[in-house]
Amino acid sequence: EPGPADLVGALSEAFGKYPHKRAAHPKGVCVTGVFTPSKEAPGLSKAPQFSKPVPVIGRFSLAGGNPEAPDNDKGNPKGLALRFDLGDGASTDLVTISAPVFVANTPQAFLDLLTAVTSGDADKVKAFFDAHPESKSQGTWLNARPLPASYAGVNYWGVHAFTLTNADGEETVAKFKLLPSSGEITLTDAEAEAKGPNFLADEITARLAKDPARFDVVAIIGQEGDPTDDATALWDEDNREKVSLGEVSIEAIAPEATCDAFSFLPANVADGVAGPTNDPIFAIRSSAYIVSFTRRVAP
Numbered sequence: 420e421p422g423p424a425d426l427v428g429a430l431s432e433a434f435g436k437y438p439h440k441r442a443a444h445p446k447g448v449c450v451t452g453v454f455t456p457s458k459e460a461p462g463l464s465k466a467p468q469f470s471k472p473v474p475v476i477g478r479f480s481l482a483g484g485n486p487e488a489p490d491n492d493k494g495n496p497k498g499l500a501l502r503f504d505l506g507d508g509a510s511t512d513l514v515t516i517s518a519p520v521f522v523a524n525t526p527q528a529f530l531d532l533l534t535a536v537t538s539g540d541a542d543k544v545k546a547f548f549d550a551h552p553e554s555k556s557q558g559t560w561l562n563a564r565p566l567p568a569s570y571a572g573v574n575y576w577g578v579h580a581f582t583l584t585n586a587d588g589e590e591t592v593a594k595f596k597l598l599p600s601s602g603e604i605t606l607t608d609a610e611a612e613a614k615g616p617n618f619l620a621d622e623i624t625a626r627l628a629k630d631p632a633r634f635d636v637v638a639i640i641g642q643e644g645d646p647t648d649d650a651t652a653l654w655d656e657d658n659r660e661k662v663s664l665g666e667v668s669i670e671a672i673a674p675e676a677t678c679d680a681f682s683f684l685p686a687n688v689a690d691g692v693a694g695p696t697n698d699p700i701f702a703i704r705s706s707a708y709i710v711s712f713t714r715r716v717a718p
């Protein structure tokens with residue numbers, strides 16, 4: 420099985436080497452805000468952010484590894500990474516994308532996909548997807564939906580199955596979803612074409628100058644048999660119980676340096692939230708992010 424540095428290296432081979440940029444999601448906008456938990460949240464998790472309002476640093480981004488990636492490419496998900504400030508230097512992170520699934524369910528499969536992309540040979544990319552039908556679910560899902568008109572107008576998912584533990588020790592398996600309070604804001608294909616490749620940063624800047632962008636943070640409650648080990652597997656979320664955990668209000672643009680000074684880490688969770696122990700994508704992500712961080716802050 421490949422290690423974290425193999426995947427970061429493969430991302431740079433596939434998308435190009437850009438010094439001081441993230442190996443993935445290099446194009447983005449840093450923001451600040453506040454998270455206010457719901458009354459129901461402590462019933463699911465004893466994590467500190469679910470019992471009192473906390474400041475948040477966030478970053479909207481585009482997936483892939485190209486800092487010039489076009490904003491109007493339907494197949495490329497958006498990212499929203501959140502760091503909740505728990506005080507005394509402690510924090511907890513939630514790193515999400517605008518699709519309920521990832522593009523690979525093992526590090527080896529992700530490496531194979533990146534290697535196929537690097538070859539520049541469309542037949543090799545096709546052969547990868549033929550051998551990995553599960554890896555088609557993300558693209559199928561994204562291409563079946565309109566392009567978001569705003570970073571603040573799309574749903575985001577934590578993708579992995581987390582275990583929430585409350586003060587009584589009761590455990591609930593759930594997936595995190597962020598829903599824009601104003602609803603989804605979308606573009607037709609023609610509008611997306613006309614918008615061009617660089618509208619999202621200006622759009623969110625203008626939006627936040629007027630009003631905060633609010634997201635409802637929801638726990639989708641897993642049922643017996645829902646996969647917890649497969650980042651490409653959809654849950655039947657329309658038929659799952661949902662509990663609102665609170666609202667994140669994104670209030671201002673922050674300097675890029677604020678987000679570049681650290682790395683959001685999927686495994687940085689507070690007591691009361693635990694990542695899956697059996698999902699090999701979750702297992703490798705945080706160490707890959709640290710490899711990318713170490714490289715991009717090196718002189």
Ligand code: HEM
Binds near residue numbers: 447479515682
């Ligand atoms: C093996 C699978 C994955 C690998 C190797 C990987 C790798 C990376 C790397 C290297 C970065 C840059 C980190 C930094 O320099 O700070 C990154 C950022 C990011 N990843 Fe992943 N990732 C994977 C899976 C995922 C999944 C499943 C999601 C969604 C749930 C996701 C969402 C994001 C987001 C939103 C960012 C941007 C964070 C920011 O704005 O700083 N990634 N990823």
